[in-house]
Amino acid sequence: MSEIVIVPGSSNAPLAFLIARRLGVKPARAEIRRFPDSEKYVRIDSDVNGKNVFIVQSMHFKPDEYIIESLLLASAARDAGASSVSLVAPYFAYARQDERFKPGEAISVAAVAGLLNASGISSLITVDVHRHRILDFSSVFNGKWIDVSVMPDLTKYAASQGLINDKTVIVGPDGEAIQWAKIAAESVGVKEYGALQKKRYGDEDVKVSGSLDLKGKNAFVVDDIISTGGTIIEASKLISDGGGKLKGVACAHGLFVNEALYKLYSEGITEIISSDTVPNQTTRVSSAEALSKGILSIVK
Numbered sequence: 084m085s086e087i088v089i090v091p092g093s094s095n096a097p098l099a100f101l102i103a104r105r106l107g108v109k110p111a112r113a114e115i116r117r118f119p120d121s122e123k124y125v126r127i128d129s130d131v132n133g134k135n136v137f138i139v140q141s142m143h144f145k146p147d148e149y150i151i152e153s154l155l156l157a158s159a160a161r162d163a164g165a166s167s168v169s170l171v172a173p174y175f176a177y178a179r180q181d182e183r184f185k186p187g188e189a190i191s192v193a194a195v196a197g198l199l200n201a202s203g204i205s206s207l208i209t210v211d212v213h214r215h216r217i218l219d220f221s222s223v224f225n226g227k228w229i230d231v232s233v234m235p236d237l238t239k240y241a242a243s244q245g246l247i248n249d250k251t252v253i254v255g256p257d258g259e260a261i262q263w264a265k266i267a268a269e270s271v272g273v274k275e276y277g278a279l280q281k282k283r284y285g286d287e288d289v290k291v292s293g294s295l296d297l298k299g300k301n302a303f304v305v306d307d308i309i310s311t312g313g314t315i316i317e318a319s320k321l322i323s324d325g326g327g328k329l330k331g332v333a334c335a336h337g338l339f340v341n342e343a344l345y346k347l348y349s350e351g352i353t354e355i356i357s358s359d360t361v362p363n364q365t366t367r368v369s370s371a372e373a374l375s376k377g378i379l380s381i382v383k
């Protein structure tokens with residue numbers, strides 16, 4: 084097997100170290116800082132010549148900064164003779180702007196993927212990446228794309244905490260989330276799963292509707308991202324209006340912006356589980372194992 088080098092970006096170095104440990108490799112040393120005028124400086128201070136470099140960079144909260152940093156690291160790795168350069172983006176930003184909703188808008192996910200292509204990144208590994216209008220990232224990213232899932236680990240953890248049993252209904256809060264609900268249900272042997280419908284009117288304004296039969300049943304909601312929490316709060320209301328009981332919620336990427344956790348807790352939604360793609364106080368599950376497998380599937 085060709086040698087693997089893990090280069091930790093500055094967004095989520097602990098996850099990069101966990102991945103490196105799972106793969107049994109020493110993480111590269113990367114010096115990342117700012118010049119006084121705030122431009123980024125990067126330097127890979129390890130031998131990458133002839134090796135397969137994997138830059139680990141989540142893109143939460145400061146996506147623009149982390150994208151530029153990844154492009155600089157990719158450039159440095161290539162110039163230093165890396166045989167391949169891949170980007171491991173546990174949380175891949177800009178995926179939700181995957182359509183021109185209004186004339187004049189950018190299709191951001193395509194623009195960002197284009198930057199990765201232009202910088203010679205040959206493979207992209209993501210975790211439960213937002214896929215709604217663009218289902219296959221290969222349509223915007225020219226290299227090899229692998230999406231791994233933490234839904235099974237999240238759901239198994241929830242089951243171990245008594246939040247899911249074989250009679251629970253796994254619910255996706257919108258049509259796109261049926262894919263997460265299916266994976267989650269199958270991973271713990273739950274038979275019933277389904278999805279609600281969502282209409283978005285603004286950044287924090289969503290309406291969830293749907294006709295799942297949840298009367299007298301326990302529900303567990305799964306989604307790829309919780310950002311403002313609006314989607315989950317609306318789904319929770321619909322579930323209780325329909326006579327169901329929400330036992331908990333899991334997401335791959337817990338952004339929890341604009342006091343989302345406070346709002347969720349205020350609505351009585353306190354059992355919330357997320358992964359370490361975006362480290363936060365609800366993180367219970369690591370994506371390191373799934374990502375390591377993704378890396379190994381590229382470097383055979």
Ligand code: R5P
Nearest residue numbers: 306308309310311312313314
């Ligand atoms: C979009 O459809 C995603 O799958 C999530 O449902 C969405 O990002 C959640 O956003 P928020 O928490 O702001 O409602």
